[in-house]
Amino acid sequence: EDQVTQSPEALRLQEGESSSLNCSYTVSGLRGLFWYRQDPGKGPEFLFTLYSAGEEKEKERLKATLTKKESFLHITAPKPEDSATYLCAVHSPGENYGQNFVFGPGTRLSVLP
């Protein structure tokens, strides 16, 4: 069974204090790994797609990397507006396309001024 775990569950950083969020996955095959940001009371906002080990994507203070078993979301010099829950999801091959998206539980990030 495909599984996605994320760590830590919650993270508090001071403004400017860089850190990384982890997404570990167990899938029969990987079609894509996706990172989302979710603000309270809103839907997830798509950030990145990664398809193969070694791939990296960047957007402002965020950089996502991928290995064969995990992905990291690196946050460099975060600002309070980066506070949100970050979700990781994987898409694996299989008969039931809709059920082959598996979301992790998320990491709740708080950046203090």
Place this chain on the structure above:
Amino acid sequence: DVKVTQSSRYLVKRTGEKVFLECVQDMDHENMFWYRQDPGLGLRLIYFSYDVKMKEKGDIPEGYSVSREKKERFSLILESASTNQTSMYLCASSPYTQPQHFGDGTRLSIL
């Protein structure tokens, strides 16, 4: 930019009512999804549609049905609302093998 619009941000209904949640996407995506999100349980797939009039059950379809009469619109129906269906409901759409794009959600309270 992809736009997924859910008809209501907040909705309050009574037990036993039939409830309709509407979702519209403007990018001609083949796939549309309905999830519910509850604290500690994450995102759980209710139903998925890969084409007009086509649907597949997700992980928690009991008590729900869906309708997709047009490509851009996907409706979630609670046949007889119960208090355990109080939740945040999220609609998403995607082209094949691409990431899903979500609406802002409907926070549904069943009293």
